[in-house]
Amino acid sequence: MGGSHNMEVSEFCLEGRFINFVIKDGYKLKGLLLATHEGEFYIKLAKHLRAAFDLRLPPGTWLQVVGYKMHDLKDGTVQLKAERVMAVQSEIRRVETPTPVQEPPSIDNAKAKPAKTKATILVCQKSDCIKRGGKAVCQALEAALSDRGLEDQVTIKGTGCMKNCKAGPNLVMPDKTRHSRIQASLVPALMNQHFGDKSLEAEPENLKEVAIYNGKLWENNS
Numbered sequence: 001m002g003g004s005h006n007m008e009v010s011e012f013c014l015e016g017r018f019i020n021f022v023i024k025d026g027y028k029l030k031g032l033l034l035a036t037h038e039g040e041f042y043i044k045l046a047k048h049l050r051a052a053f054d055l056r057l058p059p060g061t062w063l064q065v066v067g068y069k070m071h072d073l074k075d076g077t078v079q080l081k082a083e084r085v086m087a088v089q090s091e092i093r094r095v096e097t098p099t100p101v102q103e104p105p106s107i108d109n110a111k112a113k114p115a116k117t118k119a120t121i122l123v124c125q126k127s128d129c130i131k132r133g134g135k136a137v138c139q140a141l142e143a144a145l146s147d148r149g150l151e152d153q154v155t156i157k158g159t160g161c162m163k164n165c166k167a168g169p170n171l172v173m174p175d176k177t178r179h180s181r182i183q184a185s186l187v188p189a190l191m192n193q194h195f196g197d198k199s200l201e202a203e204p205e206n207l208k209e210v211a212i213y214n215g216k217l218w219e220n221n222s
Helices: 092-096 125-146 184-194
Strands: 008-022 030-035 041-045 064-071 078-087 119-124 152-158 211-213 217-218
Touching: 008 152, 030 078, 030 092, 119 125, 125 184, 184 217
Parallel strands: 041 078, 119 152
Antiparallel strands: 008 030, 008 064, 030 041, 064 078, 211 217
């Protein structure tokens, strides 16, 4: 497909592991990061795709992305814009070899460990949740991750409205468990539940309320 004098436009098709979403201003979905055998790519999402994406898409999900590649012949920059994004079937995933992301080269191959995609905690950043203590919750989560040495394994990302404003602050843990009415004081128990001491039996009651997985409601008795 041809382009203007200084712009060359062609189609592309990439398959790889979903790394993370790219969010602007704390809640505007702009694109996604994809790890392929050719490296890591930032792919901008067309407008019709931004509204369709579930922000709880697990990191590591294999995706096929089809769209247009725009090559600026003047400055050499390349932009990728997705028009279609599809999950890759499990049969194809088993054939593919996962590409380590941001794994530094190791001299001793015997001791090298494959890179792991960061888990993501989604925290609503809309005004209602912020007014109910959302900012303090984010700070408490950052402190808890640091205390447990998990800052290199787990990342915190702000999202748009989770449609449960009156029960804010709202957040979704990496295992897709959604928690509401979370305050900073409850964060240590929440972190123990998902990452820490499994022997702890006492948990805040609202940490046991609901778990949302693929749009279905389940009781969380863990």
